[in-house]
Amino acid sequence: MIAHHLPVIIVLVPLFGALLSALTKRGAVAWGIALIATVLTLAATIGLLGHVLHDGVISYEIGGWAPPIGIEYRVDMANALVILIVATIATVIMPYARVSVAKELAADQQAWFYTMYMLCVAGLIGIAVTGDAFNAFVFLEVSSLATYTMIALGQSRRSLLSAYQYLIMGTIGATFYIIGIGLLLTITGTLNFVDLAARIAVTPYDRAMLTALAFITVGIGLKLALFPLHVWLPNAYARAPSTGTALLASTATKVAVYLLIRVYFNVFGISNIVGDVPVLELLLVLSIAAMFFASFVAVFEKNVKRLLAYSSVAQVGYMILGLSMATSTALTGTLVHLANHAMMKGAAFLAIGAVSYQLGSVSLERMKGIGRVMPVTMGCFVVAGLSLIGVPGTVGFISKYYLVVAAFEKGWWWLAFMIVASSLIAVFYVGRVVEVAWFAEPSKEAAKLKEAPLSLLLPTVALAAACVFFGVDASLTAGLAEAAANALFGGSL
Amino acid sequence: MNGGIFPEGNTVMALTLIVPLIGAVLIPLFRAKPNMRETVTLITAGVLFDLVVILADKVLKGGVPSLPPLEVFAGLEIKFEIEPLGMIFALVASTLWIVNSIYSIGYMRGNNEPRQTPFYICFAVAIFATLGIAFAANLFTLFLFYEVLTLSTYPLVTHKANDDAKKAGRVYLVLLLATSMLLLLPAIIWTGALAGTLDFVPGGILAGKVSPAMMGVLLFLFVYGIGKAAVMPVHFWLPAAMVAPTPVSALLHAVAVVKAGVFSVVKIVVYVFGVDALREAGTGDWLAYVAGFTVIVASLVALRQDNLKKRLAFSTISQLSYVVLATAILTPISLVGAAMHIAAHAVSKITLFFAAGSIYTAAHLTEVSQLNGIGRRMPWTMTAFAIGALSMIGLPPTAGFLGKWFMLTGAVETSQWVPVGVIVLSTLLNAAYFLPIIYNAFFKAPPKPDKHHPAHGEAPWPIVLALTATATGTVLLFFFPGVPLTLAKMMMGLN
Numbered sequence: 001m002i003a004h005h006l007p008v009i010i011v012l013v014p015l016f017g018a019l020l021s022a023l024t025k026r027g028a029v030a031w032g033i034a035l036i037a038t039v040l041t042l043a044a045t046i047g048l049l050g051h052v053l054h055d056g057v058i059s060y061e062i063g064g065w066a067p068p069i070g071i072e073y074r075v076d077m078a079n080a081l082v083i084l085i086v087a088t089i090a091t092v093i094m095p096y097a098r099v100s101v102a103k104e105l106a107a108d109q110q111a112w113f114y115t116m117y118m119l120c121v122a123g124l125i126g127i128a129v130t131g132d133a134f135n136a137f138v139f140l141e142v143s144s145l146a147t148y149t150m151i152a153l154g155q156s157r158r159s160l161l162s163a164y165q166y167l168i169m170g171t172i173g174a175t176f177y178i179i180g181i182g183l184l185l186t187i188t189g190t191l192n193f194v195d196l197a198a199r200i201a202v203t204p205y206d207r208a209m210l211t212a213l214a215f216i217t218v219g220i221g222l223k224l225a226l227f228p229l230h231v232w233l234p235n236a237y238a239r240a241p242s243t244g245t246a247l248l249a250s251t252a253t254k255v256a257v258y259l260l261i262r263v264y265f266n267v268f269g270i271s272n273i274v275g276d277v278p279v280l281e282l283l284l285v286l287s288i289a290a291m292f293f294a295s296f297v298a299v300f301e302k303n304v305k306r307l308l309a310y311s312s313v314a315q316v317g318y319m320i321l322g323l324s325m326a327t328s329t330a331l332t333g334t335l336v337h338l339a340n341h342a343m344m345k346g347a348a349f350l351a352i353g354a355v356s357y358q359l360g361s362v363s364l365e366r367m368k369g370i371g372r373v374m375p376v377t378m379g380c381f382v383v384a385g386l387s388l389i390g391v392p393g394t395v396g397f398i399s400k401y402y403l404v405v406a407a408f409e410k411g412w413w414w415l416a417f418m419i420v421a422s423s424l425i426a427v428f429y430v431g432r433v434v435e436v437a438w439f440a441e442p443s444k445e446a447a448k449l450k451e452a453p454l455s456l457l458l459p460t461v462a463l464a465a466a467c468v469f470f471g472v473d474a475s476l477t478a479g480l481a482e483a484a485a486n487a488l489f490g491g492s493l
Numbered sequence: 494m495n496g497g498i499f500p501e502g503n504t505v506m507a508l509t510l511i512v513p514l515i516g517a518v519l520i521p522l523f524r525a526k527p528n529m530r531e532t533v534t535l536i537t538a539g540v541l542f543d544l545v546v547i548l549a550d551k552v553l554k555g556g557v558p559s560l561p562p563l564e565v566f567a568g569l570e571i572k573f574e575i576e577p578l579g580m581i582f583a584l585v586a587s588t589l590w591i592v593n594s595i596y597s598i599g600y601m602r603g604n605n606e607p608r609q610t611p612f613y614i615c616f617a618v619a620i621f622a623t624l625g626i627a628f629a630a631n632l633f634t635l636f637l638f639y640e641v642l643t644l645s646t647y648p649l650v651t652h653k654a655n656d657d658a659k660k661a662g663r664v665y666l667v668l669l670l671a672t673s674m675l676l677l678l679p680a681i682i683w684t685g686a687l688a689g690t691l692d693f694v695p696g697g698i699l700a701g702k703v704s705p706a707m708m709g710v711l712l713f714l715f716v717y718g719i720g721k722a723a724v725m726p727v728h729f730w731l732p733a734a735m736v737a738p739t740p741v742s743a744l745l746h747a748v749a750v751v752k753a754g755v756f757s758v759v760k761i762v763v764y765v766f767g768v769d770a771l772r773e774a775g776t777g778d779w780l781a782y783v784a785g786f787t788v789i790v791a792s793l794v795a796l797r798q799d800n801l802k803k804r805l806a807f808s809t810i811s812q813l814s815y816v817v818l819a820t821a822i823l824t825p826i827s828l829v830g831a832a833m834h835i836a837a838h839a840v841s842k843i844t845l846f847f848a849a850g851s852i853y854t855a856a857h858l859t860e861v862s863q864l865n866g867i868g869r870r871m872p873w874t875m876t877a878f879a880i881g882a883l884s885m886i887g888l889p890p891t892a893g894f895l896g897k898w899f900m901l902t903g904a905v906e907t908s909q910w911v912p913v914g915v916i917v918l919s920t921l922l923n924a925a926y927f928l929p930i931i932y933n934a935f936f937k938a939p940p941k942p943d944k945h946h947p948a949h950g951e952a953p954w955p956i957v958l959a960l961t962a963t964a965t966g967t968v969l970l971f972f973f974p975g976v977p978l979t980l981a982k983m984m985m986g987l988n
Contacts (some may be wrong), residue, residue, distance in 0.1 A: 087832065392675070398566065401867040404679065408686045416682070420674050426671055431663070439651070439659045471565075478566035 006048040007060040007073040010083060011126045011139075013041045016089075018118035018146075022307035027110025034114040036090040038121065045087040047082075050073075052080045057487075058129070067131070068192035074131030077484035081335060082128040082258045084480075085342045089250040090121045096350055097243040097460040100357055103460055104241045106156055113153050113241065118153050119146035120247065133181045133191045133267075136259060140177065140223065142401030147252065150244040151236050162235035169232040173222030180215030180465060182221035183208055184267075194352045196267050205272055213279065224256035226320060227290030229371045230313040242353025245305065249312055250346040254338040257319045261334070265488040270326050283324035288418060295425035299432070304352050304362045307429055308345065311388055314422070315341050320405060321419070322474035325406050328485050333402030336474070340395035343470065347463035351381035354452035361444075362430065369442030371434070373449045376457055378437050380464035385430030387467045390423045394471040398478060505551075506558045506573065509544040509583075510624055512537060517617035520959040524610040531598050534613050538591040540621070545587040547985035552580045553979060557839045559630065569691075571637065574630035574691070577980040578763065578878055581832055582627040584976070585839045590620050592959045596847055597740040599955030603854045606738060614654060616744065621815060623749040625755065631691040632681045632765065635757060635848075639721070642753055643669045649741040650734045657736045664733040669720045672727055677718025680711055681727070683766065693760065695986070697767020708766060710778030715761050715815070721754025723810045725787040732806040739850025742770055742802060746809045747843035752835055755816040759831050762820050763984065772823040777934045780821035785915035792922035797858045801849045802924060808885060809917060812838045819900040825879070825985035827903025832981035834896025837902065840966045841884035841893055845958035848878035851952040861930055866939025868931075870950060874959050875934045877964035882927035884967050887920055892970035895978075 001010070018039030021030040051058055060073040075083075091393045098118070101110055123143025130136050148170065152163035159225070187208055188199040203209065216227070225233040233253075237245050264270055273279050294313035301307035315337070322334030354377045355370055371378040383394070390396035400423055407416040417479055423432055442449075470477050516537030523529040551558055552575055559574035575583075597616070601609050622645055625638030643666070652661035672718065685691045687707070688698040699708060720727045733746055745751060760769060771777045788811050795807035812834070819831035851874040852858050868875035884893035895918060904912040951957055970977075 214603060236823070386644070387920075389670070391670075392633070392640050401682070404682050405686065408679075408683055413679070414684070416679050417675065420678055424671055424674055427667060431666065435659055435662075439654050472571070473563070474566040482567070 010044045014118045014122035018115045021115040025111050030111035030114040035094045042087040042091045045083050049080045049264050053422045068190045068195035073129045074133040077487045081127040081480045086124045086251045092459050095455045099455045100243050116146040116150040127255050131193045137178050151240040154239040159239040162239040166232040166236045173219045176215045177219030180212045183212035183394050220260045224253045234306045234309040237304040246349040249349050250342040280324045287317040287321040291422035302364050306325040328489050330406035331485040333480045335484050336405040336478050337399035339477045341464045348384035350460040353378050358449045364436045367439035371437030377452050380460045383464040393432045395467050398474045503558050505547050513617045513621035516742050517614050520613045534594045538594050542587045545583050554630045570632050572630040573628040577983040579627040579644040581977050581980050585836050586623045592670035595955050596959035599953040603953045615645050615648045626753045650737045660734040663732040665730045668730040669980040676714045680714035693764035697770050700767045700770035703772035705776045708774040719757045722758050728810045735802045743843045743846040744826050747839045755813050759820050784814040784818035788919045792919050795924045822903045824903040829981040830896045830899025836977045837892035837896050841881045844877050844881035844963040848874050855952040856949045865933050865937040868934035877960040879931045890971045892967050926956045
């Protein structure tokens with residue numbers, strides 16, 4: 001019986017975890033609750049994935065109300081992959097959270113942090129699992145509100161400012177999304193994705209429809225930090241508590257990318273979008289701009305968290321690039337990059353979080369020689385960095401390979417060269433950190449430091465190892481991504 | 494060895510790839526006991542050499558050892574198979590690793606170099622990558638290990654960790670990564686899209702599938718994408734990398750890095766383009782010109798270098814383009830010359846670098862102009878240097894003669910007079926920048942010892958042992974070229 005309810009369990013478990021955490025008020029207890037909740041969520045997710053692999057698409061009717069009247073949760077390969085990413089990352093960084101949060105946050109704030117952490121996870125999984133446009137909006141807001149709070153809990157007073165900045169931008173994004181959905185509702189009279197798709201297919205593609213598409217694209221574009229709507233992201237990532245940054249960087253933008261893919265492929269229908277207006281061409285240009293511009297900014301960034309944040313903007317560019325090429329191979333590249341980028345950016349932010357834990361700073365100036373005193377931590381950073389560059393044998397190469405192959409398949413050899421050229425910029429920003437960490441003598445304070453504690457190291461090493469493992473044997477990640485891409489191209493949700 | 498986990502006794506091949514990695518894991522366990530640590534390196538190198546010899550025996554008997562492919566994802570495999578050219582490369586690398594390890598012990602201890610444990614680890618990983626390149630059965634596997642080699646040698650190049658090392662490291666890493674990612678990777682993926690496979694197949698995979706013009710474009714991407722082959726203008730990482738300790742220079746120049754470059758070029762021309770297909774396409778002719786240009790210009794630059802290691806570096810650039818030139822002549826016999834020159838240059842150039850490092854360790858001298866009369870104080874070192882230099886010039890009885898002979902034969906047979914001219918001219922230039930060193934070392938009077946340059950004798954015995962061994966090898970290879978020559982001819986189907 002439980003198996004049948006898995007689609008809703010994966011949302012409810014973290015949601016109740018959040019509730020319980022809020023009630024405990026004690027950091028250690030809240031951590032225990034969060035650990036149990038994330039582990040249960042991950043177990044349920046794996047069970048759900050098994051069902052999808054075995055039985056195909058799963059449709060779950062909330063409260064027994066049949067769609068399109070009731071809310072439908074619908075799981076296929078695409079969102080199963082995304083949910084797996086969120087649940088895995090949320091679980092893997094739990095051992096890290098205990099030590100890191102205990103150091104970075106005041107005692108009375110720790111339980112709140114875990115509450116927000118759980119709410120954020122529930123919201124992100126909710127966006128991925130739901131088959132209802134309005135329900136997706138609700139979960140978008142749940143995750144966003146939790147994120148604003150999480151950022152505001154950061155150590156620096158500027159965290160509040162960053163949270164406020166993101167609050168404004170995020171609210172604008174959510175509003176744009178809901179306006180777009182509202183337009184679709186007036187045109188079609190429905191909110192269910194499947195139903196929407198069926199009705200849009202027989203509705204003339206008029207200006208109202210285009211307007212809806214534009215609003216939704218900009219709205220989700222803000223959430224996924226599509227260049228030039230990314231300005232909130234570097235501050236938010238740099239000033240959130242380290243654990244929060246790792247969670248957000250690995251999962252939040254990925255879920256937004258997924259939502260955009262879902263809307264493009266399964267609601268509007270990619271062939272409609274291709275036919276009428278140059279939306280995809282626009283996205284192509286913006287993603288190329290992100291790949292180059294954000295990478296360049298990262299090269300000159302002095303705060304390593306911000307450096308990684310700009311790198312994230314560039315990496316989102318690759319994801320949207322795959323979407324805008326609109327071929328099965330390219331979309332596989334995008335989907336596999338969702339997973340791959342979660343691993344590499346997770347590992348990178350955890351490593352930098354560990355440096356922050358020991359050193360109390362993540363500015364390049366103070367990180368001199370840190371590689372010699374924290375070799376394991378910085379070793380993980382290097383592995384993650386090599387993945388960002390896309391060196392073969394790491395996950396980054398897998399994503400890049402799919403995208404370059406897709407570009408050649410379309411005959412766009414110039415794009416293939418732009419992809420490899422932009423990925424090379426990562427050599428410079430990763431290289432700067434490596435040079436500072438190894439080629440400078442440690443400062444007096446740094447020389448006294450030791451390697452980070454084991455609970456920080458284990459999740460970091462695990463994600464870095466995943467970067468290499470799934471770079472050599474990508475049959476699981478690329479296999480899932482390919483199946484998901486084919487499902488999305490099949491057009492049926 | 495039959496009946497193991499792998500079919501047809503290929504356990505040996507799997508072990509060959511794994512052994513250097515085991516060494517890399519064991520070395521740090523003995524970081525507190527340098528003697529044990531170096532023993533691990535030497536044993537690993539010795540075992541590896543034995544395994545490679547067993548494999549060579551199989552290949553000489555016509556066997557094609559291979560391992561079951563590992564699928565990265567559908568359509569992309571990590572795959573190993575040994576063909577004759579790869580066997581030559583593996584033999585060269587594994588033989589010289591032993592000598593280089595002995596030399597390293599003398600050099601690193603003699604100069605009190607810091608961080609020796611990471612040094613030996615990176616060295617072992619670099620050898621692992623080299624074997625991966627040698628045994629690669631498709632372009633992806635070659636590319637994978639090519640990049641592993643770049644990354645594992647970066648810490649070696651920057652070993653001294655000062656500002657010079659940092660700058661050199663930047664040039665080294667950026668140039669090699671940039672060329673490989675910008676040109677080599679697209680070339681590989683493009684080839685895969687056009688040919689439908691990435692495998693190395695005798696006769697090539699592109700024949701009949703792409704236009705002659707496309708072949709020219711792909712050849713351009715491959716040759717310049719393989720920055721390690723140091724064809725001008727992507728050569729300048731090599732002189733920059735001279736800041737590294739001498740054993741690393743030897744690794745770069747003789748054992749692994751540049752050899753991986755020219756090996757890849759030869760391998761791709763033979764097994765991806767196909768020698769006949771490329772000759773018929775006629776769009777590979779430019780390669781002979783850029784290689785010839787590199788040979789001459791690098792020699793001219795070498796002539797003007799006073800720093801001994803820099804002079805050797807430009808000599809390497811010139812000698813590498815011999816291999817590329819021999820490949821570009823596109824006749825079977827010239828490709829035999831290319832393969833032979835890989836082996837010959839390896840053993841001779843490592844001798845020269847060992848000698849340069851020996852002089853630095855014993856006398857702390859780095860400039861050519863300081864070497865007057867040094868042959869009297871360091872007779873072993875300078876005799877070895879002379880043998881290495883003669884091999885660079887291509888004079889019998891040294892190994893360098895062989896490659897040049899086959900190259901010239903191939904060029905003359907097909908009436909390609911430009912390569913012939915280049916080889917003759919550069920031989921003269923080689924003589925011009927090597928012979929004065931030898932003359933001055935033996936026949937000019939040494940300066941009087943002073944406070945800065947006290948009287949000295951030979952370098953520590955491991956160094957002398959190593960350079961004597963490689964100098965002997967340089968001569969022996971001339972008289973007994975059997976194994977590499979047979980393998981090179983097998984590659985071209987000549988016996």
